[in-house]
Amino acid sequence: MSRERRIAKELRALHDDPESGIFLQPAQGDDITHLVGSFAGPRDTPYEGGRYLVDIKIPYDYPFKPPIMRFDTKVYHPNISSQTGAICLDILKDKWSPVLTLKASLISLQSLLASPEPTNPQDAEVAKHYLSDRQGFDNTARYWAKIYAGAGVATSTDASPSEPKSIFEQYGIDPESVKIFEGMGFAQDRIIEVMNRTGIKKIGSDAPAGAEDRLLEELLK
Amino acid sequence: MDDSAATKATCETTAATSDYEPDELDDATILRLTQEIKDTEALKTPLVGELKPISVLLDEYDDPAFRGKIKVLGGGNAKYRQIRGDGNCAWIAFAFRFFELALAYHAEEIEILKKHVMSLTSLLDQAGYNENGYIDFIEETEALFSKLPDMSAEALVEEFNNIEVSSALVVHFRLLAAAYVKTHPEDYMPFIDDGEGTTIEEYCNRQIEAFAVEADHLALSALVNAVGKAELGVVYMDRSAGEDAVVHSFVPMTTTTTMTGEQIKIDLLYRPGHYDIFYR
Numbered sequence: 001m002s003r004e005r006r007i008a009k010e011l012r013a014l015h016d017d018p019e020s021g022i023f024l025q026p027a028q029g030d031d032i033t034h035l036v037g038s039f040a041g042p043r044d045t046p047y048e049g050g051r052y053l054v055d056i057k058i059p060y061d062y063p064f065k066p067p068i069m070r071f072d073t074k075v076y077h078p079n080i081s082s083q084t085g086a087i088c089l090d091i092l093k094d095k096w097s098p099v100l101t102l103k104a105s106l107i108s109l110q111s112l113l114a115s116p117e118p119t120n121p122q123d124a125e126v127a128k129h130y131l132s133d134r135q136g137f138d139n140t141a142r143y144w145a146k147i148y149a150g151a152g153v154a155t156s157t158d159a160s161p162s163e164p165k166s167i168f169e170q171y172g173i174d175p176e177s178v179k180i181f182e183g184m185g186f187a188q189d190r191i192i193e194v195m196n197r198t199g200i201k202k203i204g205s206d207a208p209a210g211a212e213d214r215l216l217e218e219l220l221k
Numbered sequence: 222m223d224d225s226a227a228t229k230a231t232c233e234t235t236a237a238t239s240d241y242e243p244d245e246l247d248d249a250t251i252l253r254l255t256q257e258i259k260d261t262e263a264l265k266t267p268l269v270g271e272l273k274p275i276s277v278l279l280d281e282y283d284d285p286a287f288r289g290k291i292k293v294l295g296g297g298n299a300k301y302r303q304i305r306g307d308g309n310c311a312w313i314a315f316a317f318r319f320f321e322l323a324l325a326y327h328a329e330e331i332e333i334l335k336k337h338v339m340s341l342t343s344l345l346d347q348a349g350y351n352e353n354g355y356i357d358f359i360e361e362t363e364a365l366f367s368k369l370p371d372m373s374a375e376a377l378v379e380e381f382n383n384i385e386v387s388s389a390l391v392v393h394f395r396l397l398a399a400a401y402v403k404t405h406p407e408d409y410m411p412f413i414d415d416g417e418g419t420t421i422e423e424y425c426n427r428q429i430e431a432f433a434v435e436a437d438h439l440a441l442s443a444l445v446n447a448v449g450k451a452e453l454g455v456v457y458m459d460r461s462a463g464e465d466a467v468v469h470s471f472v473p474m475t476t477t478t479t480m481t482g483e484q485i486k487i488d489l490l491y492r493p494g495h496y497d498i499f500y501r
Contacts, residue, residue: 097430099354
């Protein structure tokens with residue numbers, strides 16, 4: 001059985017099953033050994049409303065070796081590297097079985113978004129955030145879903161339903177502090193992400209000592 | 222069975238720690254490179270090797286505990302066939318020996334055996350496998366059966382050294398074993414229950430279906446029960462005390478009534494972490 005035949009078969013089966021919400025297509029041209037998969041962020045999670053793209057390289061000995069998958073869309077999740085999109089999931093490593101398919105793998109990634117395993121992290125810092133400040137983690141994850149995965153305006157549970165709050169209000173971030181960092185050349189979304197993650201929502205005379213340095217250090221990583 | 226209860230996310234932490242440098246190898250790269258080294262090493266051994274006198278194996282061991290057992294076992298006349306140590310060795314060894322013994326059958330007997338093995342597909346359906354997921358692998362088995370009446374032993378070795386063929390057979394036999402466990406939970410649950418809530422499904426996913434995970438005792442028992450037409454003897458070559466190597470026999474719980482003739486008798490030689498085929 002050739003790799004191409006198997007992939008073609010999988011693509012056909014998925015094409016006939018649009019209700020699965022899982023999509024696969026060649027990354028470029030008609031090379032079916034390099035694909036892009038996509039699925040919706042699971043409901044009732046901070047990823048809801050987002051659309052997640054996954055880069056998929058199919059090794060020569062597929063399906064006897066697992067597909068090589070990496071998130072193209074930035075995801076804030078303990079088992080996904082916030083920098084590289086590398087994924088920590090056993091079925092994509094030593095627990096791969098040739099009866100699994102690309103669709104099954106993408107569904108597993110969707111479940112991974114719904115059920116993080118912070119005790120076995122890919123991204124230690126995100127996992128620390130998840131374990132120490134769940135609300136803050138959810139806020140950041142939701143914010144990332146919005147700016148990177150195209151999720152609609154996030155409504156946090158305590159937000160007034162009639163009047164959407166500004167990003168700054170929603171996260172309790174001082175807009176003036178953000179402007180200062182923007183003046184240094186950092187992108188606004190990155191500044192907000194770092195402020196959310198570190199919990200340092202403002203800088204200046206009434207902020208804790210070293211706040212600016214700490215944020216700068218994070219921004220420069 | 223160490224990691225049968227492992228969580229789904231099982232990675233070493235690397236990225237985004239404070240000393241993280243984008244230029245350093247990330248987790249996935251390290252894993253890939255390690256696997257490449259292992260694969261390269263494994264490639265130096267054929268998937269299924271030539272038949273060799275047991276004395277060749279004996280020469281590899283200085284340890285008297287091993288040497289004594291090999292001597293007692295074969296009386297010097299036994300032979301063995303080395304199998305590549307890639308985590309699939311028990312499965313390839315079983316499958317190869319199964320077909321090698323069938324080489325001696327008449328064409329009609331091969332046809333009956335083929336029908337029997339193909340009939341086991343219903344077990345996969347009962348266990349809930351999707352036909353789309355398994356059909357490609359089973360077709361390789363069927364194709365091999367069709368070639369068998371005209372095949373020489375050398376050609377069979379060559380066939381099994383085609384990684385696509387042997388990998389497909391490995392998957393087929395793994396699925397049969399897993400399907401047997403899933404359809405006979407009462408027989409296997411007592412052994413799978415590790416107090417951590419591991420289910421039959423999880424056990425099968427992680428220990429039997431997972432490609433390149435070594436066969437454990439339970440998996441071999443399930444394989445023999447699923448196939449129903451072969452008995453398996455595993456000769457344990459370890460450092461345990463005593464002159465005699467321990468032989469563990471797996472006999473199908475219910476021998477199939479659709480088959481006539483003798484059971485196929487397969488012997489494997491087990492050294493810690495690896496299986497080869499043993500010829501008495």
